[in-house]
Amino acid sequence: MDYNSLGRSGLKVSALGLGSSQYSFFCQHDNLHTIRECLAAALNGGINYIDTSEQYGLGKAELIIGELMRYIPRDQFIIGTKVMYGGTKPSQKGLNHKHIVDGLHNSLHRLQSDYVDILYCHGYDPDTSIHETVRAMDHLVHEGKIRYWGTSEWSRSQIEKAHSAARELNAVPPLVEQVKYNIFSRKRVEEEYAPLYPKYGMGLTTYYALYAGVLTGKYQEGIPKGSRIGKFQWLSQEGYLEEKNLKIIDELKEIAHNLDSTLAKLAVAWCLKNSKVNSVVIGATNKDQIEENIKAISVKEMLTEDVIARINRAVKKFS
Template identity: 40%
Template sequence: MQYRRLGKSGLQVSALSFGSWVTFGDQASNKTAEACLQLAYDSGINFFDNAEGYANGQSEEVMGSAIAKAGWARDTFVVSSKVFWGGEKPNQVGLSKKHVIEACEAALKRLRVDYLDLYYCHRPDPDTPIEETVRAMDVLIQQGKILYWGTSEWSAAEIMEAYSIARQYHLTPPTMEQPEYNLLKRHRFEVEYARLYSQIGLGTTTFSPLAGGILTGKYNDGIPPDSRLAYTEFDWMQEKLARLQAQGGIQVLQELTAIAQKLGASLPQLSIAWLLKNPNVSSVILGASRPEQLEQNLKALDILDTLNDEIMDEIEIAISRFQEIDA
């Protein structure tokens, strides 16, 4: 396993991390979740990602129970939560000081830890002043309940506003952003955020490295009835796949698969390794509904050194043939 600094902070996170979105408390059984977590930990992963909105908090319950059962030393792992979607009532949603602090307390209980290493604002909240959210995060840091705070899917302008407010009032600025980043979605990470990496030392923990499964190639011939996209709650992913198909994206996926095969790898492994070639990526969050899937994706590290300039150019030529599918 490789380890990278989280932006300009001193925190070391594994280049590959493990997240529980749409699996824990939903697709995967508790036994499978425990097996995946232990495999990740034994493979050197030290960052485990979660959120209050994942399976309505059940995902954090499952992860917290599994970690407690495994008995890992607290200084050997990094755990996160994200705040925004906590419930249906007015103060259970958003980034008000009340919800930010109460959601943190609830996450600590579900995850069975005394503090969160990373705490994210899961989305920007147009109904709450950014200054209020920055001050709430600083309170939690001063109380020792979180160590670092950041954002997820915020615009560069919003991140800079939060950073500037923190500096102006001598508060703790955001350390990291958690954006979607993959071969099919690049603009925000590579263009919009470009100046933030050097200007404020922004760290990144990227999610959806396989574009919701599209970069596995399993949807090239349609949607299998037992796959994630077959469920109605993932109709937004079905629309993304349809847009990709309309642009001739399936041929691009086939070309990428051929490149991967030249390296003795799979398309998912190539996709993950490609992300790791970007020095502004602190950690790539992997998801898995079974240990075998996680084990295969971890092998992306084995081909990282084979992605030379020639291979990277081949990949660039392939993916430049269509526009970002959800820009």
């Protein structure tokens, strides 16, 4: 496993992180035994970053992580959780001071921990002033309940506003953004955010490396039983399996094959190759997937300029 500094901080985060939305949000896993195997495979493979949210199963993912991780010394792993969608009542949402503090306290209770390492804003809240959000995060850092804070899927100008509010308030600014990034979706990471990395030392954790599993190539011959789209058929209406995507994937599979790799490993390695990405958060429904995806670390070295150019040509050809 490789470890990267998270943005301008010295915190060493594993190049691959483990996601947890599938434990609950997608309800694919209610089986504690399988989840325990996934966590064990991740930790054995050197993953030290676990990604969760108050939203995933409305707290269920955090409960499971808290239960399974409680015997592991807390300083050996990094937990990032997210606040914004804590419940159905009006006071259980948003990035206002009350919900940020209440949401975090509820998360800490479920995670059986005194603190989280990273608290992300799980989206942007147009109803709350940026100054209120920044002040609430600063307060939690000073209380020792969070080590760092970040944003998720904020635009460049929203992130800029958070930094300027932090400067005005003499408060702790955000450190990291969590954003979608894969061979199909690159613009935000590669273009929109480009000025923010040198300007603020902004770190990145990314998700959807496998485009919800589609970038493994397993949907080429139809929808496999038990797969995410097989279980949640409404997802097939969301454009994941568009003909152009499947055509690109045919070509990408060929590139992976020539490297003696699988497409899953190639797709994860492609994200790892971007030095702005500190941790690629992978989702998995069983330990074999985690073990396979961790091997992407060694495929990264095979992604020469020539291979990257072939990947780009395959994407362009059908876009």
